[in-house]
Amino acid sequence: MPVELYRDASHTxxxxxxxxxxxxxxxxxxxxxxxxxxxxxxxxxGGNLAxxxxxxxxxxxxxPQNLSYLFASHADPDIIASLDRWMTSTPAKLVISRVWERxxxxxxxxxxxxxxxxxxxxxxxxxxLGRNELWVLPAHFLHSEGNFHFYDPVSRILFTGDLGVSMTxxxxxQTPVTRLADQLPLMEGFHKRYMVSNKVLRLWVQMARKLDIxxxxxxxxxxxxxxxxxxxFEWAENLYCGVDLFDERNYQLPSARLIA
Ligand SMILES: [Fe+2]
Ligand SMILES: [Fe+2]
Numbered sequence: 001m002p003v004e005l006y007r008d009a010s011h012t013x014x015x016x017x018x019x020x021x022x023x024x025x026x027x028x029x030x031x032x033x034x035x036x037x038x039x040x041x042x043x044x045x046g047g048n049l050a051x052x053x054x055x056x057x058x059x060x061x062x063x064p065q066n067l068s069y070l071f072a073s074h075a076d077p078d079i080i081a082s083l084d085r086w087m088t089s090t091p092a093k094l095v096i097s098r099v100w101e102r103x104x105x106x107x108x109x110x111x112x113x114x115x116x117x118x119x120x121x122x123x124x125x126x127x128x129l130g131r132n133e134l135w136v137l138p139a140h141f142l143h144s145e146g147n148f149h150f151y152d153p154v155s156r157i158l159f160t161g162d163l164g165v166s167m168t169x170x171x172x173x174q175t176p177v178t179r180l181a182d183q184l185p186l187m188e189g190f191h192k193r194y195m196v197s198n199k200v201l202r203l204w205v206q207m208a209r210k211l212d213i214x215x216x217x218x219x220x221x222x223x224x225x226x227x228x229x230x231x232x233f234e235w236a237e238n239l240y241c242g243v244d245l246f247d248e249r250n251y252q253l254p255s256a257r258l259i260a
Contacts, residue, residue: 002033002057003174005217006155010037011132013155014061015217018170019046019053028170029078029220032159033058034152036130041069042092043150043159044219047081055089067092068129069118071136073161073219074144075100084108093118095127095136099146124148139163141196142204143242156214163204164232165190166221176215176223180231186221196242205237 002014014033020026031054032043040062045054058064067090072080075096086092087108094117096104101119105112118127124136135151142163150159166177166186177183195201216224216232224232 002061005032005157005215005223006152008154010130011035011154012061013152013157014058015174015223016050016054016057017173019057020049020170027078027220028168028173030173030218032217033061034129034134034155035062036132036154038066039130040067041071041129041134042067042086043071044073044079044161045070045082045086046079047077048085051082051085055085064090069127069134070094071134071148071150071159072096072100072104073139073149073159074147075104076144076162079161079219080104081107084112087112087116092116095120097140097144097146097148098122100144120148122146137207139204141200143194143196151211156212158208158211158213158216160216160218162194162219163191163236164216164218164224166218168221173220173222176225177228178226180224180228180235183222183224183228184235190220191236191239192241192245194242195239198237198240198244201236201239201241205233209233 002016005013005015012035016031026049029046031046031050034041070086070092072094083104084107098119098121101117120136124138126133126135132154137149137151139147139149149161166183167190168186213229216229
């Protein structure tokens, strides 16, 4: 069952947390459906493991033929590997960074993405959805070179892709975190290795603080809300990660054998 992040008479945000929980080899991930006045968008639809369940799940809330967009924060397999099936089963357009626009057709059969990709320039922008709009905000290098977050001004949710994630189960991902300290052990290792640098984290925090945010909702693990939002900003702008931590020790010729 999806978690209802927001609902009013004309606008709904749903989060699916446990579509691939049965597969212990694949990292837990969240998929999102936003519906405004009968038009829908999916954020980070996921890979082939999630497709069937997500398609059936969203059909309960929404007509797939009214799906306007697939928003992809970046081009990783857990974000968009199911693209071929979405392009076949719905009329939706893919919204993704221009950095990835010519790479994602490799996920589909020939011609499936023709005239169906909205390539977003680095500065982002706004797109109409129903009677409202969704904002596409720059989050480059957090972690991907061409990376966007999505802000819904109606629910005031900022969907942050791989930023703010925690490594946990689909069940635990359903309960929002209000005290960041409780969640940090599940967050720290991932951010130190997958986020690119403290410089970009600080630039992102500076931008994000200008938004009126009810919830930060990442693509893995639990949403961040209440006091934990400001705590996350403070933690992120002080975090050293990625290239900050790498030095010559990380670039030595290998000696270990990978299989016996
Ligand atoms: Fe990723
Ligand atoms: Fe991810």
